[in-house]
Amino acid sequence: MTVPQRSLFCFGLGDTAQYLARVCSAKGWAVGGTVRTAQKAAALGKRGWDVRVFEGAREVSPPQGSDWLISIPPDEKGCPAFHAAAERAETARSITYLSTTGVYGDLDGGWAFEWTPVNPASERAIQRVKAESQWCGVRARVALARLPGIYGPGRSALDRVQAGTARRIVKPGQVFSRVHVEDIARGLFALLEAETPAGVYHFADDAPAPPQDVIAEAARLLGQPAPPEIAFQHAELSPMARSFYSECKRVSNARTKAVLGWRPAYPSYREGLAALMNLEVPAWM
Numbered sequence: 001m002t003v004p005q006r007s008l009f010c011f012g013l014g015d016t017a018q019y020l021a022r023v024c025s026a027k028g029w030a031v032g033g034t035v036r037t038a039q040k041a042a043a044l045g046k047r048g049w050d051v052r053v054f055e056g057a058r059e060v061s062p063p064q065g066s067d068w069l070i071s072i073p074p075d076e077k078g079c080p081a082f083h084a085a086a087e088r089a090e091t092a093r094s095i096t097y098l099s100t101t102g103v104y105g106d107l108d109g110g111w112a113f114e115w116t117p118v119n120p121a122s123e124r125a126i127q128r129v130k131a132e133s134q135w136c137g138v139r140a141r142v143a144l145a146r147l148p149g150i151y152g153p154g155r156s157a158l159d160r161v162q163a164g165t166a167r168r169i170v171k172p173g174q175v176f177s178r179v180h181v182e183d184i185a186r187g188l189f190a191l192l193e194a195e196t197p198a199g200v201y202h203f204a205d206d207a208p209a210p211p212q213d214v215i216a217e218a219a220r221l222l223g224q225p226a227p228p229e230i231a232f233q234h235a236e237l238s239p240m241a242r243s244f245y246s247e248c249k250r251v252s253n254a255r256t257k258a259v260l261g262w263r264p265a266y267p268s269y270r271e272g273l274a275a276l277m278n279l280e281v282p283a284w285m
Contacts, residue, residue, distance in 0.1 A: 006030070008029050011033065012033070012072035034052050115200070176211055179264065205264045221273055
């Protein structure tokens with residue numbers, strides 16, 4: 001008997017979604033999704049993907065029985081993809097919404113578990129909670145992948161140090177959780193393959209750390225002196241950057257590991273930065 005081909009449809013083929021799309025494509029899945037420009041649609045279409053331009057003004061019809069990944073940022077109305085495709089949600093094999101650990105608000109350095117109640121403080125986090133609620137209200141089985149700070153090729157402390165824009169801002173007790181984009185892709189693929197129940201999943205590394213330590217390690221790897229430390233109260237920061245420092249939490253991945261059997265290939269920023277420095281690229285890239 002012929003096994004039906006699995007299909008992934010990404011609402012928003014951004015950086016993270018493309019990593020998962022490559023994994024699925026390498027496994028023989030059909031891949032499709034939306035982008036905002038015809039130029040990007042043409043470029044990604046060369047990979048054999050079904051790519052469509054979507055600006056939030058019309059409905060979208062993913063293939064019947066496909067697995068949906070939603071990564072389009074929300075706005076004041078919630079999730080744009082929800083308004084475009086919610087009526088077809090029951091035709092999806094699964095729905096996974098990419099959210100943020102910012103929905104937990106400030107935990108004063110405490111741990112955010114997959115069952116921790118949401119307590120959004122910023123407007124961005126409030127919009128995320130609204131988008132989560134929209135998708136969870138449309139069907140019973142929806143997975144929420146809440147992500148911490150994401151880094152990877154072209155978007156890491158290494159790039160900021162090389163560009164001369166890195167700063168070691170020190171706020172006593174401040175830590176952030178983070179995750180390599182490849183580990184997100186592996187985790188999401190494990191989630192799709194396992195066909196696990198609805199719920200919250202944390203794809204985060206094992207080592208929450210102060211941001212100034214990450215910059216120092218990047219400088220060490222590059223053989224450059226670390227930028228001088230700047231006390232938080234004296235740092236000139238944009239309102240958005242300052243809002244990140246207003247929250248402090250550690251993100252637990254314990255339940256996600258137990259349910260999926262997933263483990264981050266880069267358990268801390270040290271392994272992740274070293275891999276980027278050594279240009280270790282997965283075979284499916």
